[in-house]
Amino acid sequence: MSNLELADRVGLSPSACLRRVQELERSGVITGYRAVLDRGALGHGFVSYIGVGLGEHTKDAQESFERAMERAPEVVECHNITGTIEYLLRVECADLASYKQFHTDVLGTAPYVTSITSYVVMGSPKNLRC
């Protein structure tokens, strides 16, 4: 949306509207801007969440696992969570075959991993983040 349209929607002049947006950028409320991509069109239609448990809870175990996730392009999100397991991943693959490959090649060889629980996404009735 152009600043002109935004200004019109919120009922401000373009310059006043721009000043507010710039203030949000400067103060860190707006971190940046992104294009929203269609997963299916990109060939990443197979989405799953994966709970991962680590055998050790040392700093080294965490860092080496996180580095492995950083390298894997299929891993779109990696959250360090409380509870019975340590990590929750969001993984986007082309299909079940490429997911299986990720499962064995990446998760199977990642350091300290002791448990893997997959939840395949069948649909997302609400998704405000994309």
Added chain:
Amino acid sequence: MSNLELADRVGLSPSACLRRVQELERSGVITGYRAVLDRGALGHGFVSYIGVGLGEHTKDAQESFERAMERAPEVVECHNITGTIEYLLRVECADLASYKQFHTDVLGTAPYVTSITSYVVMGSPKNLRC
């Protein structure tokens, strides 16, 4: 990023670059554009994932639960997943107190809900979606 900078980065003329971007928009690969906001600055620093199990698996049970999630502003994502539970939510609250309120007032009163498992996000070492 302006089209001028993007064109410079990919090594194309601005017009050729714009033509490619417009084709991505037209063909549906690029669905839209979003500002990336800082959760903490917005007062939504308390992020958690919640696994939800439903007692019934009827169409009615699913639809009424999904409608309840649609109404709750704290629910940022609602995924219908395979596995032992039916839904995985991403919930963003101000703090633990407002999370507790969401837990009892929204999830506690949502229809057909039989199990709730919370995973509080301590950190997100990788997060390509925002």
Added chain:
DNA sequence: GGTGAAAATTTCAACAA
């Protein structure tokens, strides 16, 4: 895919409430 010019937008300084 590139060039160049017209149209539109962003940006900001000066001013007003």
Added chain:
DNA sequence: TTGTTGAAATTTTCACC
């Protein structure tokens, strides 16, 4: 402090090569 005006700088957009 917040909003408006107006003009310059920049960018987007597109016809043509």
